Amino acid sequence: MLIKVNKTLEVKTKLLNTTEQCAKRCSRNKGLSFTCKAFAYDRVTKRCHWLSFNSLTNGVRKKQDHAFDLFEKKDYVRNCIIGKGAEYKGTISITKSGIQCQAWNSMIPHEHSFLPSSYRGKDLRENYCRNPRGEEGGPWCFTTSPEMRHEVCDIPLCSEVECMTCNGESYRGPMDHTESGKECQRWDLQRPHKHKFRPERYPDKGFDDNYCRNPDGKLRPWCYTLDPNTPWEFCAIKTCDVGILNSTEAVAETTTCIQGQGEGYRGTVNTIWSGIQCQRWDSQFPHQHNITPESFKCKDLRENYCRNPDGSESPWCFTTDPNIRIGYCSQIPKCDESNEQDCYRGNGRNYMGNLSKTRFGLTCSTWDKNIEDLRR
Template identity: 60%
Template sequence: MVKNSRSLEHCARKCSKNKKTFTCRAFYFDHQNRKCHLLPFDRFMDGAHREHRVNFDLYEKKDYVRECIIGSGVNYKGRRAVTKANIPCQSWTESFPHEHTFQPARLGKKDLNGNFCRNPKNESSGPWCFTTDPEVRHQECGLPQCSQVECMRCNGEDYKGPMDHTESGKECQRWDSSKPHRHPYQPKKYPDKGLNDNYCRNPDNRVRPWCYTMDPQTPWEYCNISVCDPGNGSDVDATSSCFSEQGQSYHGTVSVTPSGVTCQRWDSQFPHNHTYSPQNYKCKDLRENYCRNPDGAEIPWCFTTDPNQRLAFCTNIPRCETENIDTEDCYEDNGGNYTGNLSKTRSGIPCGLWANHSSSGESSVGLERNLCRNPDQDKHGPWCHTTDPSIPWDYCKLKRCDKSPNISAHPRSISLVSKTSCFIHKTTRIVGGAQVHKAKDGSWVVSIQKG
């Protein structure tokens, strides 16, 4: 069945409106002709096969393709056909070996097809079936909860499981949708956060995975995800005298800021209130008042004991990597093609994450992490946003490969806590174009991206 469609959201609504003579299980969207093709089958049905085509995206209703349940599993329409004791299920249209009144024709909306496990009466024990064993009339199928298919470690920053409902049972909003709640966590802006579909995730290092909800009155809620066994709890990448990458494995004892201010204890709320308590972030080693990185910031940091300075980055901790890049790395022309790994300015200030400074929901190619780049072809060379609020951006400590004159790699000294700067900057730099909103339906479909 082919329908003209203005958008994916419109197409999804069409597929959701099942008619007596047609049950839509999936659709594929023709981007070029703005048409949606409604399908009465999914990838698992006999005779179905998949092809990769340009300009086409396939979407399938989750209830038909996933093998885990939400709550009681009343909406489960998967293909499990054996009980928890591995006894084959009896077909719903058959009355042998067990007679019953659950007739598919009478209970059309319950999807009593074949001999698949179902929960037509919304029983708390979950999907079940009549069995082919004359001695066992019916039995539960033992389908796992989606919250238990994949457990989470630590605070769930790396959780990529299929849970898509909150702990109160609310359906999650798709990450690539701004309805009903606008938000900054677009998948293309955070490609490494696993923001697929509407699954529970933790892109901003909160206490545990969460999601925006489809309830206009509830912006977001935490999700109830099972916790993995702690194991031995050791961090094989832990360092104590230096830090690597963003320093999330730094377990050293530096407890003062670069300007000499003592750090505030993590288990204290004075002079600054915060949520990064050792109880909430048990695997982040928030001991004493040592510099740490519990939220995935650019480098380790701490709250300070100065009431007038909430936090400070611990730039006084050295990086474990050699600093040869400062003297050996260089760029050609204006540095528009520079792809090196330098991530600090000419004055030594760590670069900030590009994702935190984008004016668009779309990420620009090559703007990884907080590495020096030149996305706007600045004639003076690669630059980056900084982690110092008083200096929005600055050029990086790089030189041209031909050693031609360039901006100084050693400008006058800058204090990281100073309220003034000897540099004069524009307030902001704009990289990328205008934001594009892609309206998509909530959470009922699984997207299979075109190849």
Template identity: 55%
Template sequence: MRIYASIYQALFCALLTALHSGNCRRNHQCLQKYEKTENHILACTDCPQTPLVRNSRSPEHCARKCKKAKKNCRAFNFQRHSQKCHLLPFDRFGTDVQKQSNSNFTLYEKKDYIRECITGSNNYRGRRSWTKSNITCQAWSDNIINEHTFYPDRYPAHDLRENFCRNPNNDPGGPWCYTIDPNVRAEECGIPQCSEEECMKCNGEDYRGRVDHTEGGRECQRWDSVRPHKHHFQPKKYRDKDLKDNYCRNPDNRLRPWCYTMDPKTPWEYCNITVCDSDYTEESIANTSTSCLEGKGTDYRGTTNVTPEGVSCQRWDSQFPHKHSFLPENYKCKDLRENYCRNPDGSEHPWCFTTDPNQRRANCTHIPRCGAEASQETECYEDTGETYQGTLSITRSGIPCANWSQHINRY
């Protein structure tokens, strides 16, 4: 009897777990499939189906209601003050549908309906309607040219609308369709993986694509969530990093874009994103400076190689006296040549590791600002400069001058 009781208990727990996850009761997972847009709504002036308005205590609660509505909900407008959700049976690509500004709402759209690429799940719901050979797709409701059994009414969960490419049988080749060519029954549509849709330059600091799975196949955690992993990269705190939804990003200048994962045992992983053909462009080369700093000096390519105190910098390709990960081959577009001051991680100033074992790194704050350099260039002297009364306070090697009062009696 104890054996049977244990079996029944295990089955009961498994059933509860399935219901638990199926109903999206783990709040931090409910919004994983949505793209969020603050202060906006989707509105349709002449749609046959009108939004369903429901009371709701949170966006997560709205997402659960939207999931229960199934094919009748592709997005929802969450009204923050009145705590109501407007379940939308249409997406942004529908006829007469508009995305409008509204400070009282936050818009949540199912990502499957708004992106023209696929992830590992192949849940494509986009609008492509031709094959990789450029043959027009046959409507799923038609059965005249090429007969089939994939009728929209028979497979409601697969969104077999019009003649859009879909993957109702989970074919490993990705979305496909029947064609209007009697000689070509069906063909794949050649829709790209999201990792290939938008390539990254350099180390991906400016990557703004829609990859939301890691190179290990794990789903990314939303940046505005702290579950299952707590972190400080909140979108409102790092507005210039575009920490949107759960898309891979590189907010801290790591080797490449990454994300926190939904796996409690794996805090974060890198993402597999295609690298553009060239890390360098004419524009990026034109923006570099060799004599002064613009902004944080990320484009500085000068030859200053000592700290403000006059200590020589350590070579970037050396691990002595300080071990580090900023190797030239890992940051090819950061120009980590020799031992020159550089800013490969977006710090406030160019910096370098030092040759002093007791000082790991130092900011190269003695490199002049580009605005200040112009005024320094106008200064000059006659003969040996005995009458020079200018304000230049840096040697030609870039080392700051010491205060005269500290050394006036030495010579």
């Protein structure tokens, strides 16, 4: 929760059933006498608190309170810009060459027509860098130097603030717009696009908020968009310099067995479980595909060896049989697995063990409980 020390800061409250209702009123400023910059939702009393301030406002302090969910409008707290920076509402107030910005409501030393009253909704407060007309070059300001009328500010593009390694499967940064500038849909919502990537089903995929992620082995991080006509798009995130690799992102490589789902398997098995030969990764015959060594450079797609470049359940390959597109290499043993543990052969059709938890630790429902639902 945000606590206001400055008593002049405004707060409005009302009983509402959901955080989504609270968010809609904040984004539209419906019925509010101020610009809503954040809101806190009390889960116990179901009361929404709309705030005219955020955590960066002077005279405000943060307080830990588990009854509240706090949401802040990103345009006011992010330290980078999307596209031309027309929506930037941060607090940087120095130009690229280091000159202090002139206040927007001042005519000294430069007269101008960019008054806060003329550009409502553009947040021309104080002397903060802004781009009220969405012009090329990004946010700017009139300067306090009589010799320089205006200059752009040195605010980095969000796409350049952080980098990704490999194809971005481990990217957990805050990019929340696509490469064409569309805002991402939250992963925990099914509007405007329905999808299978619910955060509760994939707890290890980093589905926070509406940030770009790569949960399914695409070329790079992506997201569903708020545009009803554009289901999803890739996000513009730069690739890290060679050698920059966080230890938490490194995949444990193995050659004789597989760990986890086998993303780090680098052995030379080149047949699927039934013995059918694998197709070379750099070949398009007999099966055409886009998982090539050029597109997935860090996946070691050499020869026709079994690999798991896309986060599948285990290493696999395209096969040389025209009638079988892909096959799993489930004959590769799992690392550190004794003979006493449950295991299966092939695709597990004959498995009769008593394991009753999923890979992520979720307890399975009994088969007879759900059999009628499955038949429907």
